[in-house]
Amino acid sequence: xxxxxxxxxxxxxxxxxxxxxxxxxxxxxxxxxxxxxxxxxxxxxxxxxxxxxxxxxxxxxxxxxxxxxxxxxxxxxxxxxxxxxxxxxxxxxxxxxxxxxxxxxxxxxxxxxxxxxxxxxxxxxxxxxxxxxxxxxxxxxxxxxxxxxxxxxxxxxxxxxxxxxxxxxxxxxxxxxxxxxxxxxxxxxxxxxxxxxxxxxxxxxxxxxxxxxxxxxxxxxxxxxxxxxxxxxxxxxxxxxxxxxxxxxxxxxxxxxxxxxxxxxxxxxxxxxxxxxxxxxxxxxxxxxxxxxxxxxxxxxxxxxxxxxxxxxxxxxxxxxxxxxxxxxxxxxxxxxxxxxxxxxxxxxxxxxxxxxxxxxxxxxxxxxxxxxxxxxxxxxxxxxxxxxxxxxxxxxxxxxxxxxxxxxxxxxxxxxxxxxxxxxxxxxxxxxxxxxxxxxxxxxxxxxxxxxxxxxxxxxxxxxxxxxxxxxxxxxxxxxxxxxxxxxxxxx
Numbered sequence: 114x115x116x117x118x119x120x121x122x123x124x125x126x127x128x129x130x131x132x133x134x135x136x137x138x139x140x141x142x143x144x145x146x147x148x149x150x151x152x153x154x155x156x157x158x159x160x161x162x163x164x165x166x167x168x169x170x171x172x173x174x175x176x177x178x179x180x181x182x183x184x185x186x187x188x189x190x191x192x193x194x195x196x197x198x199x200x201x202x203x204x205x206x207x208x209x210x211x212x213x214x215x216x217x218x219x220x221x222x223x224x225x226x227x228x229x230x231x232x233x234x235x236x237x238x239x240x241x242x243x244x245x246x247x248x249x250x251x252x253x254x255x256x257x258x259x260x261x262x263x264x265x266x267x268x269x270x271x272x273x274x275x276x277x278x279x280x281x282x283x284x285x286x287x288x289x290x291x292x293x294x295x296x297x298x299x300x301x302x303x304x305x306x307x308x309x310x311x312x313x314x315x316x317x318x319x320x321x322x323x324x325x326x327x328x329x330x331x332x333x334x335x336x337x338x339x340x341x342x343x344x345x346x347x348x349x350x351x352x353x354x355x356x357x358x359x360x361x362x363x364x365x366x367x368x369x370x371x372x373x374x375x376x377x378x379x380x381x382x383x384x385x386x387x388x389x390x391x392x393x394x395x396x397x398x399x400x401x402x403x404x405x406x407x408x409x410x411x412x413x414x415x416x417x418x419x420x421x422x423x424x425x426x427x428x429x430x431x432x433x434x435x436x437x438x439x440x441x442x443x444x445x446x447x448x449x450x451x452x453x454x455x456x457x458x459x460x461x462x463x464x465x466x467x468x469x470x471x472x473x474x475x476x477x478x479x480x481x482x483x484x485x486x487x488x489x490x491x492x493x494x495x496x497x498x499x500x501x502x503x504x505x506x507x508x509x510x511x512x513x514x515x516x517x518x519x520x521x522x523x524x525x526x527x528x529x530x531x532x533x534x535x536x537x538x539x540x541x542x543x544x545x546x547x548x549x550x551x552x553x554x555x556x557x558x559x560x561x562x563x564x565x566x567x568x569x570x571x572x573x574x575x576x577x578x579x580x581x582x583x584x585x586x587x588x589x590x591x592x593x594x595x596x597x598x599x600x601x602x603x604x605x606x
Contacts (some may be wrong), residue, residue: 114175116143116338120457121445121450129240132233132339133248135319135332141454142439143338149174151349152394153367160353164202165194167353168232168346175342181239193231196221202228203347205354208501208533212516214509215351216531222290223534223552224429225381226261227567229343234265234272236288236339237331239272247593248329249586250274253315255308255377256283256429257533259301260285260290262333267296273589273599274333277311277568277582286537286555292563295596300589304568304578307422309434314579316461324583327592335380335437344384345391348372351528352393371527373395373512376407376482377430379437381530386441386479396525398510399482402427402490407435411482414473416456417465426487426541427507429533442468442550445475485514493517494545494588504549506533506542 116131117124122139124146131143141516159167169190176186194202195486198219206214220227241248249271252262266274276291280303291301304311324330335341351360356370375401376382390517391397401408403423410416413417418433443453452469460466468476485493493510495501496517505513512529535542536555542548568578592599 114177115146117146117450118142119439119450122454128180128339132236132337133240133252133329133331135330135334135336136316137442140316140320140324140438140457141450142336142443142489144443145175145338148387148391151388156349156353156393159349160359161452164346164350165190167350168194168228168343171346171349172232172342173309176236177539181236183237183446186511188233190232192526193235194228196231197227203350205528206503208497208503210516211521211527212354212497212499212501212513213526213528214503214513214531215347215355217347217533218506218534219287220261221264222257222260222406223537223555224257224261225347225530225532226257227265227348229263229340230258230265230333232343233333233337233339234262234269237266238269238271246329247271247273248331249589250331250333251315251318251586252276252333253308254278254283254334255313255432256287257537258334260287263291263294263299263301264332267294267299269298270292273593275300275302275582275586275589276502277304277315278538279304279306279308279311279351280567282307282424282431284538284540286430286558287540289558289561289563292565293558293560293561297562300564300585300599301565302568302582302585303565306578308432309418309422312434312436314582317579318583318586320474321583324574324586326478328586330586333590335378335383341380341384341437341440344381345388348383348385348388348395349393351530352388352395355526355528357526364583369392369394369396369525371398371521371525373400373515373527373529375397375427375430375508375511375530375532376401377404377405377432377435379435379441381532382480383437383440386444389479390444394575395478396522398512399480400515401482401484402430402511403486404431404433405484406433407438408484410438410468411477411480414468414470414476416460416468425507426490426538426544427511429508430511441476441480442472445479446472483515483519485511489514490541491545494541494547498545498547500577503534505541506531506538508537
């Protein structure tokens, strides 16, 4: 299994190369050069596996045993997924009206990011220890990714994690899950601007090959293939348990399953598209909030940012630059790196692009999409509670709204992905007129000390911000070489 860039400039990399990277050197994103096919016999043989066992099987398709022997892979995945709050790691809630919700939020930070992040960090630590290397991980977050990266990597000797979050645009719980981590290898920055504003300088830093090489700079955003790879298991698990596969007759066509996915950066929906290309008959629905670029792209081919990122009740998907759509475009264009390179460079320059007609036709055949505003989120949370006494987070409500307004096709089962616990979004719960009992871990955050550094808007915000962060990264690397804690050398908030 080898990997290439979606923009055609890189081929023949192995899993370790890709893991210890961010964007590809040509600015693209890494993808497998070939995708394995999942046969009906394989799927049926997997139907009795636990979620960790399924993740191991999926990862073994993309990680050669010469890089991680199977016994080591079993141990890494098992250890990564050992600390979740439910015995099965994930859980299916089967509610009234055929509503089925796949709960992916039982990890330490109460968000689906914990599933892929914990595994990816274990893989990273495995390779760094083997080679006695260090790395600096740079993460921009719209709320959940940063906390998950921090909790997964805190205290690791070979990794410094640098997280940048948009100040004032995430919930207090999301913020506290990052700023209360006082480990020496964790470095948190509160930046002015939106999560999309943050992504622009971060992308430029990853294009600085000297900086990348000098400090082994890498990403734990879903830019990193490993994150998307583990997320394939969400869709396969749902298919095995919700599609009706076990009742299907041997030799009959595989039953279809509709998966409804709250969509921001599009990492999850990209994983769904990959699983579909691997042979599983998924009907994919990408649901957005008022930041509806993915919806507009599917509906009309208009892959263009709105003027501003709208702050909504579902802040983790307040994104106008769904960078994982590059992976989707690459898959659906027949792996045309030159086409994708031209498209994405135009989009990054002008923030606008109209999909070629053939690509738009392919996209609209693979994806259905919709958009929900805050009023719809509130209505959905209230209805689900009234009918089921089941509390949705606002992001999950974005998916469930589709279920309530568009009944599933006869004979096709449906599953909505629940990406986070409502405990992380107390203001949204209150706005819906509902209440919840907060977990002790969330209540404890209010009593903990915090630490972070500020990145403030300057005259040339993008460049000012980029220079400041680059200086911090260089100083973190220098401090590690001297054997001192970086935070002992700077004044923190």
